[in-house]
Amino acid sequence: MRLATAETPAADLGHLCYCTNIHPGDSWEETRAALGKYLPEIRAQASPGMPFGVGLRLSELAARQLEDQPERLPEFIQFLSRHQLYVFTLNGFPYGQFHGAGTKRRVYLPDWRHPERLAYSNRLARLLCRLLPPDIDGSISTLPGAYAAHLDHPAQDAQPIAEQLLQHAAILHRLHMESGRCIRLALEPEPECLLETTADAIGFFQRHLLTPQALRRLAELCQCPPNHAETLLRRHLGVCLDCCHAAVEFEDIEASLQQLSSAGIALVKLQLSAGLKLDRVQPSHRAQLRSFAEDHYLHQVVQRTPSGLRRFDDLPAALEYLEQAYGAEWRIHFHVPLWTRQLGDFSSTQDCVRQVLARHRRQALTSHLEVETYSWHVLPPAFRDGNLVDAICRELKWVKEQLQ
Template identity: 35%
Template sequence: MKVNTGHLTYCTNIHPGKNWADDFKALKDNFSIIKQSISPDKPLGIGLRLSNISSLELIKEGNLTAFKHWLTENDAYVFTMNGFPYGEFHRTVVKAEVHTPDWTTEARKDYTIRLFGILQSLLPEGMIGGISSSPLSYRHWFTTTADVVEAKRKATLNIIDVIKELISIANSTGTIMHLDLEPEPDGILETGREFIDWYTDELLPMAVPDIVVSFGTSVSEAELLIKKHLCLCYDVCHFAIGYEQHAAVLRELKEKDIQVGKIQISAALKADLDQTEVQRTAVKNSFQKFNEPTYLHQVVALKKDGDLIRYPDLTPALADFEHQDVVQWRAHFHVPISVCDIGALKSTQQDIIEVLNLQKNEPFSEHLEVETYTWEVLPEQLKIPIAASISNELEWVIKSNV
């Protein structure tokens, strides 16, 4: 739906589905309830998540036409998509495989270009579209610095091919779309700093000469085209986990004219550990309840001296819970954004409020997407019917007056 600073939606990766039939059924079962609650008289956007299998099925004859007809009948529209998880995303062990295949592969490139073809067909006329994606790869798959450098090189070349495809689409049809890379814990691009450095020191030097030759542009025009079509997906949960300073990151992005294609509105878990022994035990027990086997739940611990300790999942973090220099934990578990206090734990809701206030005062993205995909693995006390849960999330954002 259109809000003061852009278009607001929720990501359909909250719905389990192995194929397009499952995805479409989940939309039919839930969307009308959500729309009636949130936007009964105005169009409501959908942040569409398609697996590779779903994308191949949707482009089959008749399926895309039927979906477009359903969107029109239900006063719905698609302006953003989640192209991060390629395969199954629920009811199976996902963990680091969420990055498979990574950006070093042709499969990831082909899948992403296919998604853009679908998005181009679905986009309302005159609207800009975006697709979020993996931060190149999972860093723990690479054992040496040389391996990481080579992975970044291969991934960057494939991303440049996608940028060139988006430039060609814009030139031939006028439709503008952007790829939004999403830094996250243990991604090759993990932080705002790493994303900005990769963008300025690796992407632009590799992409600009290619764009100049491919499209006959000047160097300055080529850089503008790259910055139009390759953006950042600002997942608030991920940036909060790393204790990043939102205003500072956004200020540097603006100074370098790097665009934020999408704000993913999401919350992590956190807790102060400099408490009494009884309170620390309650915190540990509470984190243990979130230690489920489907997704990675990376933990970043803040030490007294300001340094960070990064754990690849909750299990190794819990094994080191008695670390005496640690004063706070933040864990990668997308909890409902409308909840702040979760027993002995808290959410990083305040980070969302800060980012939405920055967006309200000086808008930096036209796309806002609530992304709380963990409904099925939430502790029971946080679960309400899924359509009501999504509606609550969207209502909470709307009340922030963005």
């Protein structure tokens, strides 16, 4: 949906959606059934009588089925039109199964070293070209290169990752020339990944994508003059800032936004999400921490002490060191509803989202905003307030209230 305040024209604050990765489904049949069930009801409640934006998640299987079976995409486009829905952004992070026990580290595979990731991202871009409304640019968020533990030699592995990103940028340029639709890929920093923070992402661009050698390679791929390559790269590649990830990493959000701007790297997409935090870890927190240590997703933990940060790749691993953490601050990568400030002994990182939205209200940071609370189904029951439709609509309403 288009966003507006009393002082700011709608187009200036961009488009808001929620990410449909909250709905389980790997095949196109499963995905289409979930979209048919939830989207009309959510639009009617969250955006009555007005067009409603969709942040679409397609697995590799669903994307392949949607593109390869000619009757499916026109039917989906008709569904979108009938219900006043429009797709402007895709979540291209999870390649395969996303929901289900044991997803954990598998969600990062194949990563950007592998041709399967490039082929999947190219397919998503082709589909988005056909789904986009004529007056809106598109975005696709993706994993930040790779999960760090999957890399034997991170410094060496960065080069093949950069090569495939350059190849994808060339595909996006070609689609732009052929269709007039501009699509941008957004690398999404996440704890325990090759790019954990905004600063990591900026460094990767500067060391591997904006070098003279990389720009010559892009010019070769795009068959364009070398002095155009940097413009093309900055147009089609950028960053997705996930507020939960940034807060868990203790980022200074104002500084991160300023660093992106100073580096001339596009903030393609904001993912509006909140995580968990404990200001001072205590022995009494063990039982409640265990209630969040579920077996579907990774819940990375970052601990802050006077001597610095310590990272754990998952909450169960952090719990093994709980006694050593007494008195320290923990932040946990577990997406919780945006409206929630307190969850038992935990508070949320909602303040980071508030800060970003306050900045966006003063001066738009990007035109794509996406609520992403995919972990609703694994929240401890005590913190699941109402049904899924109401929860999603309540989050969207909360975001609009912050902007007004």
